[in-house]
Amino acid sequence: MTTVQEHAPNPAAGDPGRPIGFGRLQRKEDPRFVRGKGNYLDDIVLPGMLHGAILRAPVAHARLVSIDTTEALAHPKVLAVITGKDLQALNLAWAPTLSADVQAVLVTDKVRFQGQEVAFVVAEDRYAARDALELIDVEYDMLPPVIDARRALDPGAPVIRDDIEGRTDNRIFDWEIGDAAETEAVFAAADVVVAQEVVYPRVHPAPMETCGAVADFDPVDGRLTLYETTQAPHAHRTLYAIVAGIPEHKIRIASPDIGGGFGNKVGIYPGYVLAVVGSIVTGKPVKWVEDRSENLMSTSFARDYIMQGEIAATKDGKILAVRTSVLADHGAFNATAQPTKTPAGFFSIFTGSYDLKAAYCKVTGVYTNKAPGGVAYACSFRVTEAVYLVERMVDILARKLEMDPAELRLKNFIKPEQFPYANKTGWVYDSGNYEPAMRLSMKMAGYEDLRREQLEKRERGELMGIGVSFFTETVGAGPRKHFDIVGLGMADGAELRVHPTGKAVVRISVQSQGQGHETTFAQIVAEELGIPPESIDVVHGDTDQTPFGLGTYGSRSTPVSGGAVALVARKVRDKARFIAAAMLETRPEDLEWEKGRWFVKGDPSAGKTIAEIAFGAHGTVALPEGIDGNLDAEVTYDPPNLTFPFGAYICVVDVDAGTGHVKVRRFIAVDDCGTRINPMIIEGQVHGGLTDGVGMALMEIIAFDEEGNCLSGSFMDYLIPTAMEVPDWETGFTVTPSPHHPIGAKGIGESATVGSPPAIVNAIVDALMPYGVTHMDMPCTPARVWEAMQGRARPPV
């Protein structure tokens, strides 16, 4: 097995792929999961614990006239019914969002989306809490809703956020990046310009475990313990301190095993706050776990971007510029979970993997009467939308130029010698070597043979499509000077302690939702210190147990926390050198490192292993001045740049000409995430993301009717791929390490979710070429594909 390494790895990184620390390793977390001994939120039972349930609005836009809780309160098992009015008295009716807006915890003035939180019942058991919801009588005064984002800025459109003083319309922001004039000049002079509206519909991460919390407020010492399904426990603690006024040192956020997150568990939801209020009011622990409909209808959706794309090129296929204007539907509150200073996330990576002369985009965010959210579902802060746009546009250009879409991409890639590459929207791509990845995917697919097969099938009237996409992500935020969440810089901490017998514990600030942190981070320490991964425990998720950091989302765990862990291990290694020198009665500079031990240069038999040094540190050896008696260290890692994973994907579909049904026959994914820590886990991350892609491309949409009723409020309507809809994935890889990351790793968590939807849609549009179809929007359900074949392709509702 050889790997493509055009860029030399960081010398300190060792040899990527060498199976000492790095390499395929069974996961340390699996033994508990396969025995049913995971500890998820709903598994937590505290003495005297009560159960909360939320009454939700049945309508999308209505003034709240009255709430009568008398009957509910009379229920023998009900201990409290909390309404917006009660929260107003506590100054908790509104809470700040991660995007500098506010969101209602419970409705006080009017309902702004169907499923919004109206009242909270606390009862002795979950069945009684649900029963009591039926006993609450609410009167609404209906208002006309704004459902279609295209109508949100119409003159006279109902103003959704009349709670914000002085607001007269539904515009949240206008944001632009790139040089508009320069881009216009390039477009004006270009041989070929193509334009297409590209819609990325509203979808939902829908992890198998819904969101929930168990709040336990101790009135004696004012301490709040909050078990939460959160991907970002430290950021949550700080926000609760600010919002609820509980001193930060009195708050413990503990995120247990998480049953999938995908960005769904980054934000702070009203249910979490209500569990806290419920515990304060009743003096007992309160559990709240949402049901599936609540999850789909009220927690963070993803995407919902209407993108007007334009691409300019020479007639021989040199891409010159990309331009887009975007209408972004943010729902009723601007609660996107992303760096606060970037209202469209990292959408500005829409320049893709191509060497462009110019690029420009403008994004307008609007309020609608729909659930808030927008940044979730493994989107890398809107890289998903950016990659989908540019990869659809490149395909549309290929069709216009009658060029092969793979050849067009190969012709326009940023060349290896151009890295680090400064694109036209302000990113500096750290490293890349695109052509080998593209060529490998084509080789694996048997690209030429597939094209021949397609021609033969077309002659027989069969619809076969081959779709190509090539993506470049930008992940791993910070640097903290550029990226923060409500002022908290996007850095992560790590603490490492080597115990006297050479076993170690590393504490990290990010939180796994299934990515295998307990294994991957142990492998990084193992690689750096030369002690086996099974001797290293990884502690995460509990703010009382771990150093501060911003958490797991945007594929940032390995790029940021992975850097922190490598550096803290090196700090320990450096310290070990001084202690080993004292033990060997020599000078530190006379020692040489080999994996796991310091030894005397020229005398390899005279050395001390990390375990021996750890015992020495805690033992009786006289230590040099400035070296204290332990083998511990801590760091906070502020990455100097983001990382830029990339990949080449090829999808083969067969479309049933009679029904419009799409079958994904093959999917070939070549990923380059830099240095590979655990290939098994990496492959698993890719497989999962590819399945997301099939879901979004073929099935998934959060749809609404004209009155704002959510039409996708259960798994009967929100369809997710099963084993029957996805092929056996074919994966490959190249290795182009990040030059600035301590171990050269770039992150892999979201690559496939980002890269696969355009490959699938490109394949479908390719299959439908005989029908003259040049574009269709997701989801490509049989009915929608069939309509496209009749020349009636339309945007999704």
Added chain:
Amino acid sequence: MQVSMTVNGDKVTREIEPRVLLVHFIRENLGLTGTHWGCDTSNCGTCVVLMDGQPVKSCTVLAAMADGHDIRTVEGLAVGGTLDPVQQGFMEEHGLQCGFCTPGMMLTARALLDRNPHPDDAEIRQAISGQICRCTGYATIVRSVQWAAAHPLGAQAEGDAAGAEESTSEEVTA
């Protein structure tokens, strides 16, 4: 009302409300939290348990309907401290990530292998098609079940060094 059933070989009897779902009975009355809940509508299958050897979605079965029946949950997969080959297979082939759907997937796999010890990939996919995994993309679940089929006595019984065997993964590089 009173219900009695056998759960993982033990006879249990509890006084419950007639409306209590089997999933809540298992989780809350018996404290066996390895069985999960995910959707309310029988679509996701995280709540699958075996009733008389057949997979059922315990969110759509009343505890009362299980009266007199034999229930097996994930906690009953390992026998005498030895993991079921299916459990071993999921660890060997990375058939799980967040672990939430895993108990249901493993129980369905166990039921499949009990009636068809050598399923092909399509039969495995068919067997788990009523269950959703949001993490793995299913291919590694299929491999995990195939591992179990190939090791009916498990790794230890056959003297395999766990983890030392070559993976069935076929990743390609340039």
